[in-house]
Every structure is written in C-alpha cells, then in structure tokens.
Amino acid sequence: MSVIKKTTLQACERYRNIINIILVKFFIFFLLISSSVIKVDLSAQQIPDTTFALNFSEMRFAKESGPIIHIDETHNNFHILSMRFAPFAKLARLDGYRPKEFTTKTQLENVVILVIANPIHVDNVGNWKRPIHFAFSEEEVKEIKKWVHEGGRLLLIADHMPFSGAAQNLAQEFGFDFCDGFTNVANQVNGNDVFSIENGKLLHHDIVNGTLGHPIKHLTTFTGSAFAKPENAEGILAFEAVDTCLQPDIAWRFDSTTTKVALYEFYQGATLKFGQGRIAVFGEAAMFTAQSVKQRGKEFKVGFNAPHAHDNVNFIRNVLAWLSEGLPHTVQKKAEEQLLDMNRAMEEVFNAGQYSEVAEKFYAEEARMVGAKTEVIGLENIIQYWSKFQGELSWEIESIEISKLAENVYLQRGISTIQYVEKGVPQESKSIFSLIWKNTEYGWKIVLDHFSPR
Numbered sequence: 001m002s003v004i005k006k007t008t009l010q011a012c013e014r015y016r017n018i019i020n021i022i023l024v025k026f027f028i029f030f031l032l033i034s035s036s037v038i039k040v041d042l043s044a045q046q047i048p049d050t051t052f053a054l055n056f057s058e059m060r061f062a063k064e065s066g067p068i069i070h071i072d073e074t075h076n077n078f079h080i081l082s083m084r085f086a087p088f089a090k091l092a093r094l095d096g097y098r099p100k101e102f103t104t105k106t107q108l109e110n111v112v113i114l115v116i117a118n119p120i121h122v123d124n125v126g127n128w129k130r131p132i133h134f135a136f137s138e139e140e141v142k143e144i145k146k147w148v149h150e151g152g153r154l155l156l157i158a159d160h161m162p163f164s165g166a167a168q169n170l171a172q173e174f175g176f177d178f179c180d181g182f183t184n185v186a187n188q189v190n191g192n193d194v195f196s197i198e199n200g201k202l203l204h205h206d207i208v209n210g211t212l213g214h215p216i217k218h219l220t221t222f223t224g225s226a227f228a229k230p231e232n233a234e235g236i237l238a239f240e241a242v243d244t245c246l247q248p249d250i251a252w253r254f255d256s257t258t259t260k261v262a263l264y265e266f267y268q269g270a271t272l273k274f275g276q277g278r279i280a281v282f283g284e285a286a287m288f289t290a291q292s293v294k295q296r297g298k299e300f301k302v303g304f305n306a307p308h309a310h311d312n313v314n315f316i317r318n319v320l321a322w323l324s325e326g327l328p329h330t331v332q333k334k335a336e337e338q339l340l341d342m343n344r345a346m347e348e349v350f351n352a353g354q355y356s357e358v359a360e361k362f363y364a365e366e367a368r369m370v371g372a373k374t375e376v377i378g379l380e381n382i383i384q385y386w387s388k389f390q391g392e393l394s395w396e397i398e399s400i401e402i403s404k405l406a407e408n409v410y411l412q413r414g415i416s417t418i419q420y421v422e423k424g425v426p427q428e429s430k431s432i433f434s435l436i437w438k439n440t441e442y443g444w445k446i447v448l449d450h451f452s453p454r
Contacts, residue, residue, distance in 0.1 A: 048086045049290040061096025070102035075119035075135045087290035117157040128251035132165030149275030153323040159285045164225035175230025181247035193221045195237045212321040220309040224284025226266040237269035343397040355389040364445035394419040408439035430454040
C-alpha cells in the first residue's frame with residue numbers, strides 16, 4: 001500500500017515468532033531501584049488471555065454495526081489482532097465494533113479508525129538496544145498526518161523502549177515527544193502504576209468523567225513510557241515531578257549511570273483533535289489488552305484482566321467512544337443480503353466491460369472454478385479466464401437459494417445469464433451455478449465456483 005511501508009507479510013510472520021524477551025512488568029519496581037546492572041530474565045512468556053467474560057449492560061453499537069477498527073500489522077508490531085491484541089479485539093467486538101487486520105493490502109484512505117500498537121523497526125526486532133530506529137518512513141508520517149487531518153481517527157500506543165523510540169517521528173508530527181525509556185513511578189500500588197481521581201493523576205476529560213460512558217476513578221498501567229504533549233492536547237494520565245523516565249542503553253538493564261528524566265508535565269495518555277480527525281496517544285500497551293504471564297512457575301494476569309485493574313475495561317470503551325464520536329455506523333445486513341449485494345456489484349463490473357476485475361474483486365487467492373469441461377485453480381488463472389470475454393456483453397445473476405455451511409461460509413445457488421449479439425442476432429447463454437462464499441478480512445470472496453450449462 002502507499003501509506004504504510006511495504007513490510008512483507010512474510011517478514012511480519014517471521015518476527016512474530018521471536019521469543020518474548022520482556023521481564024514480567026509486575027516485578028519492574030524491583031529492577032528500577034537496583035544500582036547495579038541487572039540481566040533481563042528471558043523466560044517470561046506473554047500469552048493473550050481471551051478467557052475473560054465481559055457482560056455489558058448496554059453495548060455502544062448493535063452487534064457488528066459499529067465502525068471498523070483496523071489494527072496495524074505492517075510495522076513488526078509487538079501487538080497484533082491475532083496475538084497479543086486479541087483480547088482488545090474481543091472487547092471491541094463485544095461493544096459492536098468490527099476489528100480487522102491492517103495489512104500491506106489495506107488502503108489507508110478506506111480506513112476510519114486505525115490502531116498502531118508498539119511498532120518497531122526491523123533492525124530493532126530482537127535487538128532492544130540503542131540506536132532505536134524509527135518504524136515509520138518520512139512519507140508514511142506525512143500521509144498518516146494528512147489522513148488524520150482529513151478525518152481519520154488514530155490510536156497510537158507506544159510502550160517502553162524501544163517502542164516509544166520507534167514511534168517517535170510519527171508522534172512528533174502531531175506535537176507529542178516521547179521519552180524513550182521506562183517510567184519509574186514513585187508511588188506504586190501493588191507493583192503497578194495507578195492513575196486515579198484520588199491521587200490526582202487521572203485528569204478531567206470526557207473519557208474519564210462519564211460523558212462517553214461509565215465514569216473512571218482508577219486506572220492501572222504497567223510501566224510503559226511517557227511523553228510531553230502539545231499545548232492544545234488534553235491530558236488524561238499525568239505523571240508527577242517525582243516520577244522519572246529511565247533511559248538505559250539496553251532495554252531492562254539499569255545501573256547508576258542510567259539517564260533519568262524527571263516527568264514534570266509528562267503524560268502517559270492524551271488526546272488531540274487534529275483538523276477533521278482525532279488522535280489518542282498512550283505510552284503503555286498492556287492496559288489495553290489482557291495477558292497471562294508465566295514467570296518461574298507462577299502465572300500472573302497483566303492488563304485489564306489483572307485483579308487491580310477494575311476500571312480498565314470501561315476506560316478502553318470510553319477511548320474507543322471518543323475516537324468514534326460523530327462517525328456514521330450502519331445496522332449490519334444479514335449475510336444473505338450482503339451476498340445479494342455482491343451479485344449486483346459483480347453484474348455492474350462485468351456490464352462495464354471490466355471482465356478481469358470480476359476475478360480480481362470477487363474471488364479469493366485460493367479460489368477454484370469447475371465446469372463441465374473447465375477447471376481453473378488459483379486467482380491468477382481465474383483472472384486469465386475472465387479476461388477472455390470480449391465485446392459488449394450483459395450479465396444477470398438470479399439467486400435461487402443461499403444457505404449457511406459454517407461460520408462465515410455460505411453456499412449460493414442460482415442461474416447466470418449472459419446476453420450477447422452474434423452476427424446481428426441477440427443471443428443468451430444460461431448456466432446453473434453454485435458458489436461457496438467466505439467472509440474474509442477483505443470481505444466476501446468466492447472460494448469455489450461450480451457451473452454447468454442449463
């Protein structure tokens with residue numbers, strides 16, 4: 001795609017499997033008070049926890065009728081929809097939103113809400129030491145800025161080093177300036193960072209005061225980073241002057257020479273209305289998801305499933321409500337109606353003489369066509385098949401029956417009629433078809449097309 005850099009999906013898959021080298025955040029305060037170099041425990045494993053049960057008394061949107069939320073997977077992201085951000089996606093889905101992956105095939109101009117969580121440059125994958133390279137090219141930064149200015153909604157989450165450094169150039173384009181390090185909060189509660197109305201670190205904001213949903217009194221975060229905000233941004237999570245940002249040369253290694261930055265007028269959460277769009281920036285990712293972390297034979301909950309994170313779920317809901325405020329939403333059509341819409345779209349493309357686009361737009365990569373004397377396998381070959389149509393043709397699709405085979409898989413039976421003129425005489429060719437449709441991340445696609453003359 002033109003906006004998000006051309007990181008291949010294969011590369012993303014390769015790096016997703018790299019062993020998680022973060023030490024359990026639950027124990028971070030022990031590390032931060034040490035005056036000698038400490039080696040990071042590499043045995044900690046973060047596993048997404050999707051077993052939690054959430055019961056909303058009232059959903060934000062009707063089921064599958066809210067805005068689509070795209071979650072970035074093109075910057076070696078540490079948090080993606082199918083893995084560490086699966087609990088975030090589940091929570092959003094329960095509130096009526098429609099989470100999808102943002103891949104190299106996704107066009108930014110078609111995106112309404114984009115979540116970028118913990119991007120990292122390929123040179124820093126598994127190499128969490130300085131220098132920390134920007135995850136975004138200059139072109140990407142400019143185009144994302146333009147997209148937000150024209151109405152896009154961006155949730156940018158950049159955790160502790162190296163993620164805050166990787167996101168720095170994108171954040172700075174909107175006036176946010178990260179301290180690429182680890183926050184060290186002076187007054188922790190149960191080993192975690194707490195922003196509350198009581199301690200004055202949870203600020204007045206529509207996301208907090210109940211305007212957009214449930215009022216928030218207490219928010220738990222898990223280390224993370226800090227940033228200075230532009231003057232016209234509204235702070236949500238504020239640090240105190242006694243809090244610090246530690247900036248080691250190698251992640252999780254601290255000693256007496258480690259640089260410390262006082263966090264006076266620094267934040268871990270803020271929002272900004274930018275042109276026609278909006279951006280919410282946060283310096284901690286675990287608070288937005290739910291994870292089970294195993295350390296030395298013990299298991300801990302980290303995220304909105306943690307025992308002391310009671311308000312985190314409603315906080316996330318309020319953040320999404322702020323981002324989606326004013327956006328149109330639709331009542332989701334039934335699958336049968338959606339497939340009939342696909343039929344009309346196929347007719348329109350074909351009748352415009354764009355024959356090869358019928359294949360390009362409506363068939364899956366692995367699709368197969370089977371006829372009396374025809375068998376075509378794979379999208380490239382199916383494109384060639386449809387490209388053979390010539391002249392001015394007219395196509396009509398009559399649907400007879402649509403039935404569900406499995407979740408997101410439907411069988412459609414019907415009659416296809418192509419009208420044409422041969423030697424000045426109108427002719428028509430009819431066939432009976434059976435289509436198997438699958439609802440993919442790119443929409444409904446045909447995976448099997450079986451037809452025979454009528």
